[in-house]
Structure formats: C-alpha cells, structure tokens
Amino acid sequence: MTAPTTRLPALARVYRVRAGVELKEFFRQRESVVFTLMFPVILLVVFGAVLDYDIGGGVSFTQYFMAGVIAAGILGASLQNMAIGIATERSDGTLKHLSGTPMPKSAYFIGKIVQVFAVTVATIVILLLVGVVLYGIDLPSGTQWLTFLWVALLGSAACTLLGIAVSSLAKNGRSASATVTPFALVLQFISGVFFRFDQIPTWMQTIASVFPLKWMAQGLRSVFLPEQLALSEPAGSWELGRVALVLLAWVVIGLGLCVMTFRWRDKADG
Template sequence: MTAVRPPGSTGLGNPVARTLRLGLGRIRYEVRAYFRLGDTVFFTFLFPVVMLTIFSVSFSEASFGRTADGEDVSASWFYLPAMLAAGVLLSGIQNLAVDIAMEKSDGTLKRLAGSPLPVVSYFIGKIGQAFVTGALQALLLLGLGFTVFGVPLPPADRWGVFLGVFVFGVITSAVLGIALSSVPRSGKSATAVVIPITLVLQFISGVYLRFSDLPDWLQSIANLFPLAWMARGMRSVFLPDELEMLETGESWNLPGVAIALGIWLVLGIVLSRVTFRWIRKDG
C-alpha cells in the first residue's frame, strides 16, 4: 500500500517548514522578552534617540556645513545618520552578544540544547529580534528627526540605499554579536566586555565626532571595522552632496560599503560557526 501525505505537505519540506515556524515563534518570544528589560531597552533601543536629542539641543546654533543653496547643516541633520548607524550596531552586536552570553551563563542555552528546538530556529529568533527592534528604533529616529528637529527628507532615489545599508548592516551586526557572545567568561562580565568595545567603535567611526576631524591614522583603524562603513553609507543617504568631499577619498564609496560589510558578514559567520556552543566548554 502507498502512504498518502496530507495535502500541501512534502516529506522533504516538513523539517524546513518546522524550522521556520519555530524560528518565527522565537522572534515573537525574543521581542517580548527584549522589551521587558528596562536597562536593555534604554542602553540599546533608546540610547541613540537620547543622544540625537542631546546633540541636537546642545549644538542647535552650530553649523556642520552648507548646502549648495547656502543652507546650514544643523546638528540634528548631521547626527541623524550617525545615530541610525549606531542603532544598527547596538541592536545587533551589543544586544545579542550580551543576551546570548547571559543565556549561556544562566543555563538557558543548556536547557534549549535538550529541547527539540533546532539551532537554526534559535538563530532566526535572535536575528529576527535584531531586525524588529532595529527597524522600530530607526522609525523612531527618523520620526524624531523629520518632525521635531526639521531634518530635510532625502531624495526618493536614496531610500533604496538606506534600506540596503540597514538590512545588510543589521545582518552583519547580528552575526558578529553571536560571535562576540563567546568572549565574556560569564553573564555577569558580558556588559563589561561588550559595551566598551561598541563605545570605542562609536567614537572612532564618526558617530559622536566628525569623521573628517579625526587623525588619518585613526580613520584608517576605524575603516577596518563595519561601523565606520555603515555610518558612511547612512551619511550618503541623508547628508547633502556638498559634504561628500569630507569623506575619505572625497567619495561616499558605496561599493566599498558593500564590500566591507560583506567581508565582515562572512567573517562573522565563520567565527559564529567555530565559537558558538550551547554551553561553555569550561561550564
């Protein structure tokens, strides 16, 4: 006799469909858990919003350049792309590195290892959480910039570049966050290890300081890391073309942005594959 499969199902597709279904469920769980933690929400979700507000108010009388029409580039206009790039970094690298390190330390991953949850579904949940929280954060930053601080809307043809930099940046940052989660020796030390790394990267990558004002050697170091390229890509979307001359090589260099993020994405995947364990080796 020949077994009859239920309509719409395939023997090969069932494991894939199950993995995706469990992954989507993990995204919902991860997002809810994320917003229940007040300190995490402040230091990863609201932090760029707070910093954009502080810079916009503190330097409200300063000019960060001029357009071809003679219009001053305000502090809020100048810092909006920087905070968008920082938000991508925090949602991916900082949030996931600390979160996964904590789950290793408190036994959550050990319990998950004994459950039917596929490891791919777990990663879908984590990366999906970074996407959801990063997108909500970006919407909040854009809404604040355009409505409260009067930042001009970029041309319509630049929104595709924004979407590309955002999506590519979130994926790369999330994968690097998974890899970085293996560095802290315990959950208690996770924030002490991860936050200084992301903070230093923000200072040298043109988030809090104008990138062109940094020494050439420091710019060269910053260009070895993905945040400097994400910030550059965001500036190409929101800042006027007249400020392109301040970039390294006097160009937005969008192909360079894609190449740099692609290299870090591959590196992050390799490191995650080598270093990720459900439990610590010394646990």
C-alpha cells in the same frame, strides 16, 4: 515500545514560536529597552540641542549626526544586544536547556534575527520621528531610501553575526557587557558618530576603517547629506562600493567566526 506515529512540529511553527519568545524577552526587559532602544534617541535629543551648528552649505550638524546615530543604533540592536544577550543565556543555562529539547537549532537563530530586525526597525523609526519633529531633519528621498535599506541590512547582518561570535568569548552577560559596551563607545567616537569623521586624526580613521561602524555611518551619510558634502569626506566621495564590500566581508568573517566558536553550553560547565 510504541511506534512514533506523531510527527515533529513543522519548522515554520517553531520559528514563529521562537520569534515570539525573543520579542517578549527583549521588549519586556526594561534595561534592554532603555539601553538599546532609547539610548540612541536620548543621544539624538541631547546632541541635537547642544551641537546644532552649521557644517557648511546650510546643513546642520544634527543632519550629519542623524546618519551616525542611526548607525550606532544598528550597532546596539545587533552587536551589543547579541553579544550580551547570548552570553547571558549561555551562562544561565538557557542555551543548554534548549539544546536538550527537540527544538531545531536553526529556530534559536531565526528568533534572534527576528528580534534584531524588530529592535532595529523600532530604533530607526523612533530616531527619524524625533529628528523630524524636534530638529526638522530632512528625510531621504528617492533612491536614497534604497541605499538606506541595503546599508542598514548589510550592516545589521554583519554586526549580528559578530555579536553572536563575540558572545562566545565572554564568561557571562555581565562580562560581555563590560567589554562590548566600552568597545562600542570608543568605536562610536572614532567612526564619525559623535564627531565629523574628516576632523578625526588620520590614525584613528585608519583604526575605525577596520570595523563595520565607520562604513555604516559613511553609507548613511550619503543618505542624509547633500551630494556636495561628499567632497569633505576623507576619500572625497561616499565610496558606496567600498561600503558594500567591507560590510559584506564582515558578514563572511562573522559567519565563519560564529560557526567556529558557537557553543550551546558554558565553558565552566566542562
């Protein structure tokens, strides 16, 4: 037996390789690009053209919808993308294969985080561009950008972790898609994405308040809407402190669920 003289590759190098793999896997797959990245853009184009009414104070619904559709875009890039993507990789043997190599386990998750980050940034940039060019959306200014940044970061962290956790419940990618996609759609209807949140029945508001999407949309409304519209929120304010708290709580819950449920192999595989 020869003594091992060569060293294992450095973590940073493996992380870089995994990031490259995850970016190629996402951006080369037409379905994922269309459904995750372009779907919110299509929604913005259609809703902006159809529902361009004044919601008071000379603010158009499209300005209101901008906040919601960005929140929905983050949800798609993180929760939906992770739940479906990882469930697929678990059922087709990709995860089992990787866990049989000396790849450090952390590298898999680093790759996924880089993928979510890239898709989220791409979605937001395209949405802002389309909003400004087609519908004359007012961009945030000053400290609003800071709020934008932390809401997007916290929301996407919470939803990524939830997506990873949810992937373990599904049998395969298709069944993950069949449960997560309708769930996300319903959540979008009751969380103030497609309709003004203050016009949704109270009991639906209550349900929506359990999940992160409502809080992401609300935090982003504080970024895109003038201060006086905070009064028409059900709470009478943007509640930014509570937004941060709820999203942070979901980060903790999501992390706990991931640690408890993550499996490198398929359930059907014993």
